[in-house]
Structures are given as C-alpha cells and as structure tokens.
Amino acid sequence: MKLQVLGVKKRYGAVQAVDGVSLTASPGKIYGLLGPNGAGKTTTIRMIMNIIAPDQGRILFDGKPIRPGDKNRIGYLPEERGLYRKMVVNDLLQYFASLKGRRRADIQDRIDGWLERFDLAEWKMRKIEELSKGMSQKIQFIVSVLHDPDILVLDEPFAGLDPVSTEALRKAVLDLGKQDKTILLSTHIMEQAERMCSTILIIDHGRQVISGTVEGIKSRFGKNSVVIEFDGDSEVIQRCDLVANMISYPRWVEAELIDGAGPDELLGYLVGKVSIKRFEVVNPSLHKIFIDQLEKAR
Amino acid sequence: MEKLRKVIAHEFRMIAATKAFIILTILGPFLLIGMTVVPALVSQASQRRGIEIVAAGIPADMFAQVAEPLEQLGIHLAGSEQPTAELERRVREEDLYGYLLFPDDILSGGPLELVTREFPDYRIVETIKGVIGQVVMDARIRQAGLDSAKIRALTTALEIEAKQITRGGTKAQTDTFSFIMIGITFTLMLYMTILLYGQSIGRSVVQEKTSKTVEIMLSSVSERDLLFGKIFGQATASLLQYAVWIGMALLGARLIGPGLGLDSLPQLSISTLLYLVLFFLLGFFLFAALFAAFGAAAQDEQNLGQLSWPVIVILVFPMISAGPIITAPGSSFSIFLSLFPLTAPIVMFVRILVSDPKSWQIGLSVAIQLVTVFVVILLSAKIFRVGILMTGKRFTLAEVVRLLKT
Numbered sequence: 001m002k003l004q005v006l007g008v009k010k011r012y013g014a015v016q017a018v019d020g021v022s023l024t025a026s027p028g029k030i031y032g033l034l035g036p037n038g039a040g041k042t043t044t045i046r047m048i049m050n051i052i053a054p055d056q057g058r059i060l061f062d063g064k065p066i067r068p069g070d071k072n073r074i075g076y077l078p079e080e081r082g083l084y085r086k087m088v089v090n091d092l093l094q095y096f097a098s099l100k101g102r103r104r105a106d107i108q109d110r111i112d113g114w115l116e117r118f119d120l121a122e123w124k125m126r127k128i129e130e131l132s133k134g135m136s137q138k139i140q141f142i143v144s145v146l147h148d149p150d151i152l153v154l155d156e157p158f159a160g161l162d163p164v165s166t167e168a169l170r171k172a173v174l175d176l177g178k179q180d181k182t183i184l185l186s187t188h189i190m191e192q193a194e195r196m197c198s199t200i201l202i203i204d205h206g207r208q209v210i211s212g213t214v215e216g217i218k219s220r221f222g223k224n225s226v227v228i229e230f231d232g233d234s235e236v237i238q239r240c241d242l243v244a245n246m247i248s249y250p251r252w253v254e255a256e257l258i259d260g261a262g263p264d265e266l267l268g269y270l271v272g273k274v275s276i277k278r279f280e281v282v283n284p285s286l287h288k289i290f291i292d293q294l295e296k297a298r
Numbered sequence: 299m300e301k302l303r304k305v306i307a308h309e310f311r312m313i314a315a316t317k318a319f320i321i322l323t324i325l326g327p328f329l330l331i332g333m334t335v336v337p338a339l340v341s342q343a344s345q346r347r348g349i350e351i352v353a354a355g356i357p358a359d360m361f362a363q364v365a366e367p368l369e370q371l372g373i374h375l376a377g378s379e380q381p382t383a384e385l386e387r388r389v390r391e392e393d394l395y396g397y398l399l400f401p402d403d404i405l406s407g408g409p410l411e412l413v414t415r416e417f418p419d420y421r422i423v424e425t426i427k428g429v430i431g432q433v434v435m436d437a438r439i440r441q442a443g444l445d446s447a448k449i450r451a452l453t454t455a456l457e458i459e460a461k462q463i464t465r466g467g468t469k470a471q472t473d474t475f476s477f478i479m480i481g482i483t484f485t486l487m488l489y490m491t492i493l494l495y496g497q498s499i500g501r502s503v504v505q506e507k508t509s510k511t512v513e514i515m516l517s518s519v520s521e522r523d524l525l526f527g528k529i530f531g532q533a534t535a536s537l538l539q540y541a542v543w544i545g546m547a548l549l550g551a552r553l554i555g556p557g558l559g560l561d562s563l564p565q566l567s568i569s570t571l572l573y574l575v576l577f578f579l580l581g582f583f584l585f586a587a588l589f590a591a592f593g594a595a596a597q598d599e600q601n602l603g604q605l606s607w608p609v610i611v612i613l614v615f616p617m618i619s620a621g622p623i624i625t626a627p628g629s630s631f632s633i634f635l636s637l638f639p640l641t642a643p644i645v646m647f648v649r650i651l652v653s654d655p656k657s658w659q660i661g662l663s664v665a666i667q668l669v670t671v672f673v674v675i676l677l678s679a680k681i682f683r684v685g686i687l688m689t690g691k692r693f694t695l696a697e698v699v700r701l702l703k704t
C-alpha cells in the first residue's frame with residue numbers, strides 16, 4: 001500500500017506547525033521523517049493517521065483518501081506512549097488486535113511469536129503496570145505490528161530504549177521492510193535514519209529542508225569532507241583557512257573543505273600540530289548535512 | 299458497529315471484572331443494611347432497656363394511671379418522698395436517668411419539670427408528654443364536670459379521602475405522602491447514581507488522555523465509537539450492579555422484612571414502574587454523557603472536578619424546586635422544567651407521579667432527552683479530538699464553549 005502526503009499544512013493559532021510537507025512512502029522501503037524537536041514530525045504523522053485534519057493538502061492511501069477499512073491496514077506507534085495499565089499483556093494485545101478487525105483465535109500465535117522475539121514471553125500474563133518502561137515500549141511496538149498492517153507508522157520508535165532493545169527493534173523494522181511493508185519512521189537521530197532508511201525527508205519549522213534517497217542526498221551534498229581523529233587542540237583545525245565549516249568533538253571532527261582545497265593540503269597543514277590517529281576522506285554524514293542545511297535554512 | 303461493540307465489551311469488563319466491583323456488588327446491600335438498620339436496632343434496644351425516672355409530688359391517683367402505660371413504653375416511673383436536693387444528687391451520680399417535679403397547679407396549666415443530667419432524648423420527652431398529658435387532660439375535663447370519652451369522640455379530626463380522575467377515567471385513591479416519598483427516593487437514587495457512576499465515566503475519559511492510550515485507540519476506532527463505547531460499556535456495568543442490588547433488596551424485604559416489622563414496599567402500578575425505569579435510564583445516560591464531555595475537555599481529574607460543578611448544581615435544582623412542582627405539576631414552570639433536558643428526567647417523572655400530564659408532553663420530554671444524549675456524546679467526541687492536541691493545557695468553561703463553536 002502506497003502512502004502519499006501532498007502539500008499538507010496545519011496551523012495552531014499563531015504557529016504554522018506544518019507548512020507544505022509532501023512525501024511518498026512505498027512498499028518495501030523505509031521512509032525516514034527527520035527533523036529537530038518541534039519540527040512538525042508528530043503533527044504530520046497525526047494528520048497521516050487521521051487523528052487531526054490538515055488545513056490544506058491531501059493524504060492518499062493507494063491514491064485514494066482514507067476509507068473506514070484502511071485503519072485496519074495501518075499500524076501506529078505514537079510518540080506519546082501509553083497502555084491500559086490495569087490490563088494483562090495478553091488481553092491487551094488481543095483487544096488492540098481485535099479493534100483492527102482480527103479474530104482472537106487467529107491472533108494468539110502471532111502474539112506468542114512477537115513476545116518471544118522481544119524476550120517478553122514470561123510477561124504474557126502479567127499486568128502492564130508491572131512492566132518496565134522499556135518493556136511497555138516493546139509491547140507498544142507489538143501492538144502496532146500485531147495485526148500485520150501494510151503500512152507501519154513509527155513515531156520516534158527508539159526513544160528511551162536501551163541498546164539491546166534498540167537492536168531488537170531495529171532488526172524487526174528492517175525485517176518488516178523486507179516483507180514489503182510500507183514503513184514511515186520519524187526520528188531525530190540521524191545515524192539511525194542513515195543506517196535504516198532508503199529515503200528521507202528532513203523538515204524544520206514545518207517546512208521541507210531536504211528530501212530524497214540517502215545516497216542521492218549524500219552525493220548531492222557530498223563535497224570534500226574529511227573525518228579526523230586526533231590528540232591535540234581542535235582549535236588548530238578550526239583556525240585552518242582550508243576548512244569551510246566543521247562538526248567538532250574534543251578528539252574527532254568532521255570538516256568540510258573550501259572549494260578548490262584538497263585533503264592533502266589539510267593533512268600537510270595538520271602534521272606536527274596535532275597527533276593524527278585517523279584521517280579519512282568521506283561523504284558527509286546525514287548529521288552534517290542536516291546541521292548545515294538547517295543553519296542555511298534559518 | 300463491530301468495533302463499537304468491542305469497545306463496549308472492553309469497557310464493561312474493565313469495570314465489572316475488577317475485584318472491587320464484584321465485592322461492592324455483593325457486599326453493597328449488606329453495607330447499606332449496616333448503615334440503616336443497625337443504628338435503628340441499636341436505638342430500639344437502648345430504648346427497650348428501660349430507664350428510671352422518679353416522680354416527685356405526683357398525686358397518687360395520677361401515679362396509678364400513668365405508671366403502667368409508661369412501664370410498657372420502657373420508662374420505669376417511681377414515686378418518691380425524697381427532697382429535690384437528694385434527687386439531684388442521684389441524677390448527678392447517674393443513679394437515676396432523671397426526675398419529674400409535679401407542680402400543685404398541674405390541672406390549671408402549671409408546667410411539669412423534667413430534670414436530667416444529659417440533654418433529654420426527644421422520644422422520652424414525647425412519651426412522657428403523651429401519657430401524662432392525656433391523663434392530665436382527662437382530669438381537667440372531669441374537674442369541669444364533663445364526660446371525657448364524649449369530648450374525645452366529638453373532637454376527632456376531619457379526615458380527607460383524596461381521589462383523582464385520570465385520563466383513563468378511573469378513579470385512583472392518591473396518597474400524596476407516599477408519592478412524595480417515591481419522588482424523593484427516585485431523585486436521591488438518580489442523584490447518587492450519577493455522582494457515583496457518572497463521575498467515574500468522566501474520570502475514565504480523562505484517563506484515556508492522561509494514560510496516553512487515546513492515540514492508539516483513535517488509530518483503530520473513531521472518537522465517536524470510543525466515547526459511545528465508554529459510556530455504554532461502563533453504564534451497563536453500573537446498571538448490572540444496580541440490578542443485583544435491587545434484586546437482593548426485594549428478596550431481602552420479602553424474606554426478612556416481616557421479621558423486622560417493616561411494612562411492605564409502596565405499591566407502584568406497572569406504568570409508574572416503567573416510567574421510573576425509563577426516566578432513570580434517560581437521566582443516567584444524559585448525565586453520564588455530560589460527564590464524558592467534561593472528561594474530554596479536562597486535563598486531569600482535578601480539572602474534571604472544577605469543570606463539572608455546574609452539572610451538580612443543575613442536578614440539585616429539581617430537588618430544591620420540588621415544592622412548586624408537586625403542588626402545581628401543571629404550571630408552565632413545571633412543564634418547562636419537565637421538557638428542559640437537564641431537569642426533565644426528575645421533573646417529568648415527578649409530574650407523572652402526582653398528576654396526569656398530557657401524553658405529548660411525556661413523548662416530547664423523552665424525545666428531547668434522547669436527542670440531548672446523542673448530541674452531548676457527539677459534542678464530547680469533538681471536544682475529545684480537539685482536546686488531545688491541547689496537552690498540558692487546562693480549560694476554563696468559556697474555552698470549552700469556544701471549542702464547541704469551532
């Protein structure tokens with residue numbers, strides 16, 4: 001099932017939360033919706049989910065506006081996480097699946113399978129309120145995929161998860177992508193999007209900043225960037241005339257060189273000033289492109 | 299409809315399958331009995347235990363006439379020649395409940411003094427007044443040379459037998475007092491039910507927002523289904539509890555009522571009973587829908603309390619204006635209140651009890667209430683949808699009204 005968002009706008013009082021966002025997510029692809037906090041990601045997703053209505057623009061499922069039956073074909077993990085705390089895990093999963101039109105008897109195997117996959121099998125008969133935050137987040141993910149939806153909308157799915165759970169969830173999402181599901185994923189963590197998504201859209205203040213495939217964007221903005229790991233003072237690199245701009249940490253920088261400058265020149269400049277551990281010519285990271293474009297847009 | 303049915307079933311289970319609900323359903327009647335019957339039994343027992351009162355200065359013939367009847371009513375009266383100072387000491391030391399000081403001029407209106415340590419129980423005062431008063435009055439009549447039995451027969455109060463012509467043409471004997479009692483009981487029952495269950499429906503709607511389950515729900519069902527489901531699911535659970543209680547009460551009244559000396563329940567005609575159920579359900583759903591609307595607008599439970607006070611005021615209004623409605627059930631004031639949806643459930647039922655309102659008025663009242671229930675639920679759904687976006691914001695009533703206009 002293809003999901004199209006065509007020029008949607010939403011205004012809350014004086015704030016233009018979403019200002020003309022368009023995207024197309026297709027089966028088998030993971031689409032990343034990126035942007036800083038407050039960029040309008042959640043508002044866009046709520047409009048896709050038909051929870052709020054756009055002021056302008058259209059949202060199409062396989063080319064048509066949403067119909068009552070479509071809700072059963074969409075899975076949703078909202079940013080605001082919440083489950084009925086007094087319910088037993090298995091009952092809760094049964095209930096939510098039944099609201100998506102699944103029969104109780106048909107769904108039990110899937111429930112067991114997903115609980116097993118996320119290491120939650122022994123919690124099946126426990127109440128939600130007994131679960132840790134990470135566990136209930138995994139349950140919430142299971143709720144969104146249990147009914148085998150064609151479209152999966154995940155709003156910040158990794159927020160607040162420990163590394164082990166993050167990895168389990170990442171694998172699950174990638175697997176679903178391989179099963180020809182249409183997946184829309186919002187995040188503000190660029191590395192994740194870079195590794196998982198084939199296509200991305202970066203928005204800021206409700207407006208589109210960059211969109212396209214990850215490879216396309218990287219080559220489009222792919223000027224000569226170098227990553228340097230070193231011991232010494234990063235100020236030395238900062239002061240170099242060859243560097244147009246850079247993202248720097250105490251012992252690591254990603255620097256973009258000015259037009260016409262080559263990496264060799266920078267390397268020659270640095271020798272003797274800092275102790276170089278690694279020097280690599282790279283495509284700029286999504287993170288760097290993101291920061292650069294946001295600064296430009298603002 | 300399928301999803302609505304599932305939401306109703308879920309909400310019903312969330313209420314009815316809890317231990318608290320089951321325990322309250324079973325123990326409720328016993329608690330109620332505990333609160334009403336036990337104090338009555340205790341106070342009866344304390345009265346039966348008997349108290350001792352000394353009568354000072356009582357004429358011998360009068361003592362002979364009053365001692366026996368008072369004894370039967372639990373008051374042991376003893377004559378005494380002791381001086382009042384001694385009697386006072388005995389009362390103070392709780393040797394005596396109290397003493398009566400008979401004046402010499404009791405037959406010409408002199409007051410009887412009752413001296414006790416505690417504030418005297420009104421039942422004891424009334425008993426003494428009744429028994430001794432009758433004897434004193436008879437003595438006065440005899441003193442005047444008249445026949446006391448004849449006088450008593452001549453001064454019997456007039457009795458009025460009220461009969462009412464209904465549209466059906468039949469004459470029914472009306473007992474205003476029992477009608478008022480039925481009206482008050484109905485109002486109190488509705489009032490308590492709404493406070494108990496209506497508020498809990500409002501809370502459950504708020505919790506849908508505070509527990510942040512609302513977005514998941516709305517990704518599967520419409521907000522209308524969610525609110526209708528909540529209201530009807532929880533209402534069904536509440537009504538089930540009520541049915542169990544009423545069933546147990548009727549059974550209890552039949553089994554142990556006669557033993558306790560309780561009179562049989564007031565006789566209601568089938569039509570009155572049906573109206574009672576109908577208006578009870580209408581009132582219940584109406585206020586449940588209103589509480590759901592406030593729950594949809596409220597940010598948290600505290601906020602819900604602040605928003606919903608006007609509902610409580612509206613609910614109390616028919617109780618306050620019960621007098622004019624009962625005395626003039628056909629006045630335009632009463633007719634208006636019986637059609638205005640928020641007062642209609644109580645006022646229309648009371649009008650049906652005490653008079654015979656025109657059928658179109660009853661029909662219109664029911665129709666208005668039904669429409670109001672649905673409109674309020676639809677409005678709640680709208681507030682609910684808008685309210686989701688306003689996380690962290692509290693509404694004032696004025697803002698809720700503004701939201702409804704958008």
